[in-house]
Amino acid sequence: MCGIVGYVGNKDCTRVLLDSLSKLEYRGYDSAGIAVFENSKIKISKTKGRLASLEQKLKREGWINGCCGIGHTRWATHGEPSDVNSHPHASARVSIVHNGIIENYQKIKSFLENNGYEFESQTDTETVAKLLDFYFDGDPIKAIRQTISEIEGSYALGIMFSEFPDTIYAVRKDSPLIVGIGENEAFIASDVPAILKYTRNYYLLEHDEIVVLKDGKAGVFDKHGVHIEKELHTADWDMEAAEKGGYAHFMLKEINEQPTAVKTTISPRITDGMPDLSECGMTKERLAGYRSIYVVACGTAMHAGLVGKYVIEQLARVPVTVDVASEFRYRNPILSAEDLVIVVSQSGETADTLEALRLSKRIGAQTLAIVNVKGSSIAREADMVIYTHAGPEISVASTKAYMVQIAVFYLIAFELAYAKEAITEEECRRLTAALNGIPEIISVVLQQAEQCKYIASKLINAGNLLYIGRGLDYALSMEGSLKLKEISYIHSESYAAGELKHGTISLVTNGMPVVAVATQRELFDKTVSNVKEVKARGATVIFVTHAYKTVESDVADFKIALPTVDDILMPIPAVVPLQLIAYYTSVLKGNDVDKPRNLAKSVTVE
Ligand code: F6R
Numbered sequence: 087m088c089g090i091v092g093y094v095g096n097k098d099c100t101r102v103l104l105d106s107l108s109k110l111e112y113r114g115y116d117s118a119g120i121a122v123f124e125n126s127k128i129k130i131s132k133t134k135g136r137l138a139s140l141e142q143k144l145k146r147e148g149w150i151n152g153c154c155g156i157g158h159t160r161w162a163t164h165g166e167p168s169d170v171n172s173h174p175h176a177s178a179r180v181s182i183v184h185n186g187i188i189e190n191y192q193k194i195k196s197f198l199e200n201n202g203y204e205f206e207s208q209t210d211t212e213t214v215a216k217l218l219d220f221y222f223d224g225d226p227i228k229a230i231r232q233t234i235s236e237i238e239g240s241y242a243l244g245i246m247f248s249e250f251p252d253t254i255y256a257v258r259k260d261s262p263l264i265v266g267i268g269e270n271e272a273f274i275a276s277d278v279p280a281i282l283k284y285t286r287n288y289y290l291l292e293h294d295e296i297v298v299l300k301d302g303k304a305g306v307f308d309k310h311g312v313h314i315e316k317e318l319h320t321a322d323w324d325m326e327a328a329e330k331g332g333y334a335h336f337m338l339k340e341i342n343e344q345p346t347a348v349k350t351t352i353s354p355r356i357t358d359g360m361p362d363l364s365e366c367g368m369t370k371e372r373l374a375g376y377r378s379i380y381v382v383a384c385g386t387a388m389h390a391g392l393v394g395k396y397v398i399e400q401l402a403r404v405p406v407t408v409d410v411a412s413e414f415r416y417r418n419p420i421l422s423a424e425d426l427v428i429v430v431s432q433s434g435e436t437a438d439t440l441e442a443l444r445l446s447k448r449i450g451a452q453t454l455a456i457v458n459v460k461g462s463s464i465a466r467e468a469d470m471v472i473y474t475h476a477g478p479e480i481s482v483a484s485t486k487a488y489m490v491q492i493a494v495f496y497l498i499a500f501e502l503a504y505a506k507e508a509i510t511e512e513e514c515r516r517l518t519a520a521l522n523g524i525p526e527i528i529s530v531v532l533q534q535a536e537q538c539k540y541i542a543s544k545l546i547n548a549g550n551l552l553y554i555g556r557g558l559d560y561a562l563s564m565e566g567s568l569k570l571k572e573i574s575y576i577h578s579e580s581y582a583a584g585e586l587k588h589g590t591i592s593l594v595t596n597g598m599p600v601v602a603v604a605t606q607r608e609l610f611d612k613t614v615s616n617v618k619e620v621k622a623r624g625a626t627v628i629f630v631t632h633a634y635k636t637v638e639s640d641v642a643d644f645k646i647a648l649p650t651v652d653d654i655l656m657p658i659p660a661v662v663p664l665q666l667i668a669y670y671t672s673v674l675k676g677n678d679v680d681k682p683r684n685l686a687k688s689v690t691v692e
Pocket residue numbers: 384385386387388430431432433434435436439482483484485569572687688689
């Protein structure tokens with residue numbers, strides 16, 4: 087949801103900004119721009135379109151030569167993607183890049199118009215550039231402090247004042263921003279991958295702290311202007327982790343990284359064959375005390391929560407409610423100190439999930455975050471945090487993050503079930519051992535990529551698809567359907583297989599593809615009956631089930647054969663072909679797989 091960067095040092099700033107922005111393009115890619123001090127004057131270049139268009143423009147119209155600048159890649163919120171709405175935005179003496187939303191920008195705009203300011207864009211950001219100019223009386227920090235005391239909403243801002251050459255100022259509230267520290271160079275960036283080529287060391291910026299980048303160094307000041315010492319963090323992601331590494335797309339790389347991601351996530355949380363979440367403060371006694379659990383998240387992370395619900399309820403017999411964060415936060419949820427709220431987020435910055443977490447804390451529930459990005463807002467604000475160790479997920483369509491999120495839910499379910507004495511120690515050990523063996527199982531399923539590609543070739547002309555399943559398979563169908571629609575742009579719905587005949591089956595016509603997931607052996611025959619109902623109406627059925635299950639031609643046109651593990655663990659192997667089918671459908675349609683239209687990876691606005 088917009089990426090911002092900034093650089094001071096000795097290198098070609100334009101090059102550094104373009105390189106760093108290329109690692110943030112997953113955050114938005116409808117326009118891009120930079121502002122660089124060239125001979126102590128701010129020069130701006132910006133354009134609608136991808137970063138590549140900006141680079142072409144710079145080559146065509148003249149490279150900006152300097153050692154200090156800011157850059158932006160945009161996901162439009164206020165105003166269509168256009169040259170004029172692209173960042174940086176400027177006033178007479180100030181240029182800025184912004185990630186976030188200024189909620190009271192109309193009021194500020196009217197105020198500034200009454201004071202003689204004219205606006206050229208439809209963005210909320212331009213009002214901040216002009217408000218900074220309004221307050222600027224020679225002291226940049228004072229102008230920033232006055233400005234942030236008036237603006238409402240979320241922001242990460244990179245700021246340059248024309249009277250302070252080769253200096254960058256930055257500040258944030260509710261939008262991520264890190265400060266990279268290199269050898270005689272310093273950076274600001276929305277996310278760690280942007281700086282990995284240059285340094286792995288960074289500071290996390292707290293709300294309303296102001297950072298000043300100058301002479302290759304960074305100084306951080308609190309809101310009273312007092313200099314503060316910051317803890318230096320070192321990224322455990324290396325540069326290769328943020329590169330495609332020979333794969334055609336990040337999504338394919340990330341699908342293939344799943345065995346390692348699961349292993350790295352679960353191994354440190356298994357002690358002597360038993361799940362062990364004590365690292366995050368989650369003891370057996372604490373777990374035993376919870377009355378009920380809420381899982382709150384968005385999109386794919388919410389789908390991981392649905393798997394968690396089935397598994398926890400089945401094993402631990404603790405009621406779990408799964409909520410979409412944007413709904414949860416406005417429905418006055420009934421929570422108490424005996425409830426655990428689990429928020430799930432890859433980025434750790436999703437605005438609705440973050441607000442749901444804050445609301446839960448205000449009400450008094452205990453909160454646990456399952457998060458991939460270290461030091462992200464959600465990770466910092468939750469009472470307890472379990473980091474998933476998936477490494478950076480760059481593709482907008484989430485795959486490996488989902489996989490590790492469900493792996494963590496298994497650990498929680500096993501430990502909770504044991505703590506509640508719903509399963510024996512022996513059963514807990516057996517399940518934990520089965521989970522430990524799952525990375526090899528994922529590797530086996532990955533070998534079916536060619537078959538998934540073949541099936542994808544049969545889907546590319548479809549206008550509509552259905553994904554069906556029962557129980558855990560229904561939760562999985564939702565994820566399969568979301569994955570397909572977000573990157574292939576083919577409309578699809580997921581449905582509880584038994585619910586189809588209550589209305590939706592009227593959509594099934596000759597040749598309509600239906601992906602049926604049937605991995606739960608108790609429900610197998612029931613799902614087969616539902617599949618026969620759609621098959622009898624002309625559907626082309628792709629049937630995802632155990633390798634050993636015989637599937638007749640009146641049930642399936644294509645069978646995807648999965649290795650058999652415990653039914654409860656089957657979502658792990660079963661989601662892989664769904665991911666691969668979505669991936670290849672998008673590839674074969676010629677879509678931009680990693681950057682699907684209208685989407686951005688980190689949704690930091692409501
Ligand atoms: C879909 C997808 C999104 C995210 C959702 C939550 O592939 O990636 O649905 O899962 O936007 O994002 P996080 O997990 O960062 O909170």
